[in-house]
Amino acid sequence: MPCVQPGEQVILEVEDLSHSGEGVGRWQGQVVFVPLAVPGDRVRATVVEVRKKYLRARLEEVLLPGPARCRPRCPSFARCGGCHVQHLPYDYQLQYKAKLVRDSLERIGKLTGVKVLPVLGMDNPWHYRNKVRFHVAHRAGRLALGLYAPGSHVLGHWMARDAVCHIVDGELNNLALMIECLLNKYRESLLDGSKTLLSYVTLRKAVATGETMVVLATTKDRWPRQEELAGELARIGRVTTVVQQTAVLPDREVDVGHTRTLYGKGYITDRLGDLVFRLSATSFYQVNPVQTRVLYEKVREYAGLTGLERVMDAYCGVGTIALFLARQAREVLGVEVSPRAVADARQNARLNNLNNVSFVRGAVEKLLPRLFDRGGGPDVLVLDPPRRGCHRSVLEALARCPVPRVVYVSCDPGTLARDLGFLAGHGYRVVEVQPVDMFPQTHHVECVCLLEQANVDLEEE
Incomplete structure (x- = not known):
């Protein structure tokens, strides 16, 4: 050495x-x-x-x-953790991500010869994010909104200085600047000694309707002039609701602490194709509206629905994929561990008048083996797990009770390769993998993968 x-x-x-x-x-x-x-x-x-x-x-x-x-568009690129590869031309980014997927399949999954299609990129890979979380810092006597530098809790990107984040929706950039000014108007009431009561501010926009949500993540339930601040927030931009999250720990998000509505309905409504979705502060919803449609169309293509199939959507969140497939399926069952997400999913099914979709709450790794062992396996299974991938018991249940067609949606090539490697050794054939660039200017890449039982030729069914 x-x-x-x-x-x-x-x-x-x-x-x-x-x-x-x-x-x-x-x-x-x-x-x-x-x-x-x-x-x-x-x-x-x-x-x-x-x-x-x-x-x-x-x-x-x-x-x-x-x-x-190439020259990064953002002058804060080198000190901000929001982007990772902005110093590479976009066509090179797409090549890099395709190589990343292939290398992961071979190195981690021990899979050779898998068909990996070219990455589906964007015509305009800028200002695509419809949701952003800006951290709040007390800096130089002011409250500042920005993004942390890599591996730190220090702002590397500061809205007051940089004015724009090049991957965030333009309206949300403008809204962030106005919110930072407003927070400083109420600065004294938002400080507890030298520390701010605000951990971060999340902005979420429903692109199809224009409705916008502001989420204030705080360390206390109440603070002075709280109602005044919420009222002023509601009068800027196209803000339709203001929500407070009281985090158990600083910088923790979703399904922790207490959530309450300070102004408006507490949710926004977006559309995806002909579907309507109600989104609360804790709802998981893809942040790139253009590529979300691309991703879900590929899921529907791989599902190969004829109207006769029973479909299961594991890790279904607020039901986006389940509802996207429902009109082409006989019935769809969504499984999700978060009670808030299941409540949103059921509401979304009612909003869209889809009666062939149901949702159950529970951990996929516990429910799926039980359903399979009772003979409740679907014709098509959609897996859309978090970044850590599928629990081993989910994969083992698939090995015991094979599903004719599996569509695996992944946001991490490493865990995808690990899980595909297991399934390939237990009766499945990896037909092809379609990477989708949901996050331009970053190293992240989404993949949709089609698997079939090794002894079944689905093209001849």
Whole structure:
């Protein structure tokens, strides 16, 4: 192992990108991860971490830029954790994400020869987010809204200084600036000594209707002039509701603490195609409205519905995929652990007059094996788990009671590859994987994967 200590500088050629968008090079045979470096760069970097199998270094200077490097649109890119690959042209980002999926399938899932289609990207990969969480900091005598620097609780992007986040919807950017000014009008009532009572402000916009929600995450249930602040928030932009979340712990989100409505209905209503969705402060809903439609159309294509199938949507959230498939299915069952999400899903089914959809509350890893063991397996199963992937008991239930067609939606290529590797060894064939770029300018990539029983030719059914 090379003898190098933290604080020493090294010069190296960057050869690749890691799964998190860091540059990867070698110095005296040792792998070195360098954030903000790109393939083809020759860089000078300071070692900040020494491990047995790798080094981590801080980029100091690009001595010779690689052909893939471009100028980031955002001047705060290097110090903000909101984006990871804005210094790469968009077509290169798409190639990187396709390679990331292929490499994960081969390295983690031990799957070779899987058909990975080109990534479905955006015509305009900017200002796509319809939801953003801005952290609140007490800075230079003012309350500031912004995004944390990578691996820290320090603002790397500050709305008052930077004025815009280039991946956030334009109206939400303008709203954030107005909210920051308003928070400072009420600054004294929002401070507890030197600390702010606000942990973060979440903005969510229903693009189809224009309705906008402001969520104030606080460390106390009440504070002075609370109603006055909520009233003024409701008069700016197109804000239709203001909600307060009292977090159990700072920076915790969804399904924790207490939620109450300070102004309006407590929810906003959006449309996806001909469907209507009611979204509360804790509802999970995809943040890229353009690509959400692309993603769900691919799910529906892979589901191959004829109107006769029983469909199960595991990890169904507020029922978006379940309802999107309902009109082409005989019946759909959604399974979700969050009681708030199930309540929203049932309400969404009523709003859309869909009577062939039902939702049950419970952990997928507990309910799915029980349903399968009772002979309640579906014709088509949609898996859309959180980033950690499927629980082992879910995969084992699929191995015991095979489903003819499985559509797996994943936001993490690593856990997707792990789960596909298990299923491929237990009676399933991975037909193809379609990556979808839900998060341009970041290292994240969504995938939709079609699996079928290895001994069934679904094309000839």
